[in-house]
Amino acid sequence: MKFRTDINGLRALAVIAVVLFHFNPTWVPGGFAGVDVFFVISGFLMTGIIFRGFEKNNFSIINFYIARANRIIPSLSVVCLVLLVFGWFYLTPLNYSMLGKHIASSMGFLSNVIYWREAGYFDTASHSKWLLHTWSLSVEWQFYIIYPVVLVLLKKYMPLNNIKLLLIIGTMLGFIFSAYITYRWPNPAYFLLPTRAWEMMVGGLAFLYPLQSLKETSKKYLEWFGIALILSSYAFISKDNYWPGYLALIPVLGAYLVIVANRSGSVITDNVLMQKVGLWSYSIYLWHWPVMVFGYNFEIQHWAWIGIPVSFVLGFCSYKFVESIKFPALSTISFKTFIAFKPLWIVVSLGLVSSYIFIEHGIPKRFQSNINYIEDFASSLSSSQDNNVKKLREQCEVGDLTSKGCNKFEIENNVAGIIIGDSHAQAISSGIYKSLKSKYKGKELLNLGAFGCLPIYGVIHSDPSRKNCSVYNDKLYSFLKSHYDGVPVILAARLNIYPFGFNESNQVNKPYIYLDGYNKFSNNYLDAYKKDFIKSVCDIHKNHPVYILKPIPEFIVNVPETMVNNLLQNKKHDVTISVKSYEKRNKFTLSLLNQAKKQCGINIIDVNHYLLNTKNNTFYANIKNKPLFVDNNHLNIYGANLLSHGFDNIWNSKS
Template identity: 30%
Template sequence: MIPTRTTPAPAPCPQPPAPALAYRPDIDGLRALAVLVVLVFHAGVPGPSGGFVGVDVFFVISGTVITRGILADVAAGRFSVARFYERRIRRILPMLVATILATYALALAFLLPTALDDYARSVVAAAAFSANVFFWKSAGYFDVEAQTRPLLHLWSLSVEEQYYLVIPVALPLLLARSRRVAAAGLLVALLASLTLSVALTGTAPGANFYLLPTRAWELLVGALLAFPSRWAAPRPLREAMAAGGLGLILVAVFTYDETTPFPGLAALPPCLGAGLIIAAGGGGAQTLAGRLLSAPPCTGIGRLSYALYMVHWPVVVFTRYALLREPAGWEVAGILAACLALAYAAWRWIETPLRHPPRGPAADRRPLFAATAALLAGLGGLGLAGVLTHGYPSRFPGVHPGALAALEREGWKGGRCFLENGRFSDWAGPACLITAGQRDTALLWGDSYAAHYVPGLEQNAPALSHAILQYTFAGCPPLLAYRSRAKPGCRDFNAHVFDVIRAHGVGRVVLAARWDLLPARTLASLPDTLARLAALGVSVSVIGPSPLFAFDVAVLSARGAGARADGSAAWFAHPGDPAIRRLAAGADFIDPLPTFCDGALCRYRTEGTDLFLDTGHLSRAGSALAVRAYFPLLRHGAASAEAAGR
């Protein structure tokens, strides 16, 4: 039960005056910067590849604002946990409810049953303030893709909500001793959280990204900045702090990308940058950077920042569903404009009217808390309905369930020969000899875009010139220089490939991967990997990119995209990267695209059969077709016979 009043014991020694809660336009401007870099990053504007750090800037701001409020209320003798939660409810709940209701309606119109079931589970989690835990636990390699999860952005809101369960209790208890004790306690918690985040960067990247214990230090950076200081920095130092802080944020925005180990130490620059800007503008001082952030356009967007953050991701996701591809050109500009317009409307008619309590004598908070509980229970019930009905499958009669794709992937020998994470020692060795009976042995090495050839190889085993040994790891391309925060076992797995080649007498290696995900500097290491394989005396084949569709082929099929009179279907696909062919010089290069594609159009369905499982992985039928058409170890006679039969 929420207590109605918490009055801390008098401090044992004189305290500095309570911090004035004067309006800080530079903080609103910093909010604008944070939300805009997130918005343009998610909308697909080229350049700010590290725009995700805007969330970290938000964490620092929230830590400062929340702590300033608690310090002022405690100093004035008016703090209560109930008062704190009333403010948080009025600030957070209206937009949260509106976002979930709006996305639920759109989800019913656009999402296939499997995706809607996943969405409904995220609604239940959001209503329980645990969306971050849900997305962490469901962030498996083959779950619904992040780009199509309408509530994915609520993970950061849940981190803050969980923080609010701790700070209004812990901070007043520490303040009862003294502000110095309170600041020291927060500093210890900050260092513990940062240390944990650094430690988990390589070993548990999912937990590190999503969970409060490894994110709390970012909020605590802001919290410590809320404590008043008697030391006043001279003007030149303040200018340097603000300019340097802005620079740290922008460097992260334009130099980080999805390969950056994050958060961990990489989150320090944007968080320290935000902290420097906040510290430099304390005490009413203005710096050049502060004046830029205090400009009316910045403060205006800053006031919309919460609403803008809440609406932007659903707009991006459902625009993709409407287009069935990535937006481009003027469509991106349209997304930005729509987000700003919706954010203003939401701020004006949803967020603002309910944000402030009625004026006059203190109102009874019990109706507000009861209404909050009822609303959250209602949202949870909506989500549960979607889960119990398995995503309302009657909306799309005839669409195959996602379980079919999972069943087909069982042919990849997951957990034994296809590792989704873990260590090299989990690989099953001789049990991964997927075809046998031939004198020579070849190694199939790569990620899931190598594993998806396994069903086709098994179906065509008699026509193969080699026995095939499967050596595959999800999200782990066959490059010795590759490093991944998401797949910490990948480096060790790839490093053991030479031992595997020697131990199993491998004379030929076939490399396959989703090459387009690799940064240019990582892909450039392919010649070195090929040279080291050649030094062992093995011959090497490199299979280039197979078609990659902007959407799951089940969605394309349900929407009738590219349907043809002959029962086949084609749709726009990502083109192959010509750099692969150049970098694979010296090896046998195989291009899969001519088998499936005619220019930019690629077949995803033929004669009523899906050739792909999702946006790019081959189905059993597609795998069999691919092996017969272009796999390098098919005997020439068998390939010719197949070509004649098609």
């Protein structure tokens, strides 16, 4: 097949968007759609290889797999090997163990499944995963495994023309399925093959049904329209949209049009810069994410301006010295030739080493005992086996209201308090429980919290995984109105993120929720938010005494990880923030709580003085080598229990 400069330029257009998005989403809000463009290109190229083989009656599935392995594995293995060496010296046992797990899954091309089970692609926790971007390679490889097998089987029973028609039908059904599943289960839809296969099949249709005898002018307009669709998806789509829902059709169709236009000499795609970047695109893609995570983890200021050029340089070096190595194809299929197949040994070797690191919990012997103590202390407390605490910490995932944690609206005996809120309600629950037990031996707490879901009226989440928050809240309010009259309700939530976004990322000042009637964040959004919040908590207060926890201090960094990194670099390992910073971050929220107290008499609980260092007017996140937080904002059980006496007045006022 003749080298297609237009497709090479399209690769550049895709990888540039992805890189810019990952380093700073505000630059290219929909840059993640570059991956969808890559999928279309892959589908086009793979379908071409398979059908040309069919037409010549010489297609071999084994040789197809081998060619893909020769192309993908060497560069990926170098990235993984560098990370293993780097991690030995600089990653904590917990993170090194996680890296081992992720390398094994990446080399086995199952990382998309692993990441789906761990967290959402856009979650802040994802910035600590060095190989998160390999999910797309796993999707492609899974497609490479299944697609030719299906086509070969179909070829035995029907002519090629019928197979082509079947692919059209399959692509259309795949798109409809993807659009539906994305809205039903957004997180698995993002990562898994069944909702992505149609994108690669669209590329296949571009090969099977090329536009013949187009005039140059028509090609130019077709290409320009395709590029316009791609660029519009980069500019106007964002991570707040369900993906890949029906909106994914925009970049996919754009890539399809550029491919079928088949235009060489384009000023957009066929220039020196785009051609070079296109050649290096796979290696740039492999390197850019670990480079970004490096800057994020080591808190390097203005890292994007350094990390982006570094990613392109590493991509060039990888292309020149790794990708360009020509591994021989297998002349015959036999046990001997498979043994000599180098990429196979690369996969096996890296898979075994990384699996060993994971099994051995990151090989903690590498570090001094106080580093392991910090990490063990934080992780063990965040997953306590205490039965009472564990029961309290089973919360609802409102992305799927059928999950076990959501089915909690049932009458229980001896309930002395009800906790509502988001994951902060979960994090503080052990401290509240400890306080209750100091007063009443036979009483229990009912935890009705839901992850990432603020319990107020009119919530419309900007995060697709929280799409059922409003449904859950309606159920919650109905339950509280008809049950447990007079039982105190304690609301604990990360109140600042809902109107202002996350303080540890570039999403500050970007609200986490919409409000019913305010689908866009308008100038009077905060007024509407304040009104809905006060109305909601005051409605609960009609039947229950309401206690709202003042926001727990939010730190910019992951507390246990920062403590360990500081120790590794021989720095002071204490983590603090100033009271001034806290007050600035919480100015609106504290005013809101005071207004609610004035309007309907809700109670405000302030436990932050237990974290206050009065000598330098700062809040601390650790006591010597003991972190009080699991991450940057969630208390661990040790931290929550430290604050327990702050809740004693709830039971004293009730007695």
